[in-house]
Amino acid sequence: MLEEQDIRAFVYGTTRYFEVAAQQAASVGSPYLVTEGAPDIHDYNGVIAVSGRRNGTVCFSAPRGMLTVLLMKMNESNVSHEYLCDLVGEVANTIAGTVRRDLGKDFAISVPTVVAGAGNAVELPVGERPVVIPINWRSHVAKLVVCLR
Amino acid sequence: MARNAPFLTPQLKLLIVDDSNVIRRRIERSQQIEQLQVVGVASNGAEAIEVFRQTDPDVVTMDITMPEMDGIECVEQLVAMKPQVLILIVSALADKATAVEAMAKGANGFLNKPFSDRQLNEALAELIGGA
Numbered sequence: 001m002l003e004e005q006d007i008r009a010f011v012y013g014t015t016r017y018f019e020v021a022a023q024q025a026a027s028v029g030s031p032y033l034v035t036e037g038a039p040d041i042h043d044y045n046g047v048i049a050v051s052g053r054r055n056g057t058v059c060f061s062a063p064r065g066m067l068t069v070l071l072m073k074m075n076e077s078n079v080s081h082e083y084l085c086d087l088v089g090e091v092a093n094t095i096a097g098t099v100r101r102d103l104g105k106d107f108a109i110s111v112p113t114v115v116a117g118a119g120n121a122v123e124l125p126v127g128e129r130p131v132v133i134p135i136n137w138r139s140h141v142a143k144l145v146v147c148l149r
Numbered sequence: 150m151a152r153n154a155p156f157l158t159p160q161l162k163l164l165i166v167d168d169s170n171v172i173r174r175r176i177e178r179s180q181q182i183e184q185l186q187v188v189g190v191a192s193n194g195a196e197a198i199e200v201f202r203q204t205d206p207d208v209v210t211m212d213i214t215m216p217e218m219d220g221i222e223c224v225e226q227l228v229a230m231k232p233q234v235l236i237l238i239v240s241a242l243a244d245k246a247t248a249v250e251a252m253a254k255g256a257n258g259f260l261n262k263p264f265s266d267r268q269l270n271e272a273l274a275e276l277i278g279g280a
Contacts (some may be wrong), residue, residue, distance in 0.1 A: 021263035074175060086171045090241075093214070094263055097241030104244050111214055 006103065007031070007146055010058055011133055013098030014144050017091045018137050022073040029134030029141070038124060039132050039145055044084055046092025047122055048099075049110035056125045056148035058099075059115075060092050066140035081116070089114045095144075125149050161277060162188040164206035166197040166223065167239065168215040172262070176210055176239070179266040182273050194218025194226075201227055206234065208277060211256065213240040213247065221247075221254055228255030237276050239264070 011028055018026035041061040048058045067084045076083065092112035100109050115122055122145070124130055130147035163185045167173045173190050180187070188204040191197035193215045201209070209227060213220035224236055238251045241262040248259045260272040 017263045020265055020268075023265060071171065074171070075178060076171060076174060078170075078174070083171055086169045090169055090171060090262070093241040097244075097262065100242060101244045 009099045009102040010095055010144060010146055013095035014060060014135055016098065017094045022070055024073065026135050026137040029136055031131050031133045034130045034132060038121065039130055041122055043116060044088040045115040045122055046088040046112045047115055048092055048096050048112050050148055051108045053106040054148040056128060057122065059122045059145040060088065060095060060142065061145060062088055062142040063140060066137060066142055069138060085114045085116050160184060160186050161207040162186055162204060164188060164200060164204060164209045165190045166209060167212040168192050176269065179269050180273055181270050184277060185273065194220060194223030197223050198226055201230065208235045210237045210239050213238060213242050221251055224251060224256050225254040235276050237272055
């Protein structure tokens with residue numbers, strides 16, 4: 001079972017990005033367990049591989065609309081695919097950095113990779129049920145997918 | 150009659166090193182320190198060395214996790230080339246060990262990502278103010 005403290009570090013890393021970079025807080029929705037198959041993901045995904053006390057994958061999955069508005073909120077006018085990929089990678093990078101700081105003794109956290117484009121899948125540990133935590137910001141909802149064994 | 154000379158603020162040349170377009174442009178756009186003038190950008194450590202040679206900056210903002218050559222190694226090389234250069238690490242790696250390692254290699258300040266415009270400008274002001 002995932003421990004609340006572990007999930008909290010990932011969630012904190014995510015919400016902190018919105019609070020600091022966009023100066024507008026995000027709220028956390030009710031987490032749910034995916035009981036069958038893989039969770040639906042959005043177009044832009046920042047993926048972190050986790051090893052150590054737990055092994056698996058954590059993915060920040062965001063819709064294009066959210067990332068576009070987030071870039072604009074940061075006064076960035078270039079909202080091209082390349083910049084959206086950069087941004088989702090930066091959010092994942094922040095999550096990774098926060099987890100390294102808070103749980104560094106127990107976890108090894110990879111440099112994030114970006115998976116983008118419709119139809120792409122994020123590789124999750126086989127046989128594990130991912131937890132999805134909705135991240136609400138303005139009118140958009142991203143997903144933090146945590147799948148650790 | 151001699152005219153009063155205009156007040157000239159000494160210019161310091163700034164190099165921005167980060168593998169993210171978003172962050173490079175954010176720093177370029179958000180930095181409001183009068184003395185700083187952006188003279189170059191680079192997306193990894195190896196490119197930073199090249200741009201550094203061409204532009205001879207006084208101040209560098211440096212990411213750590215980058216392809217080809219990471220920020221820590223790049224700091225060491227830049228300091229070897231110009232010991233008086235001021236380097237602000239701008240990284241999502243929030244652990245103390247990383248900051249200590251960067252400082253040991255010659256960095257002068259550390260700013261965690263994500264950062265607000267105010268935090269960026271305070272960190273840069275502190276960096277050049279302490280020079």
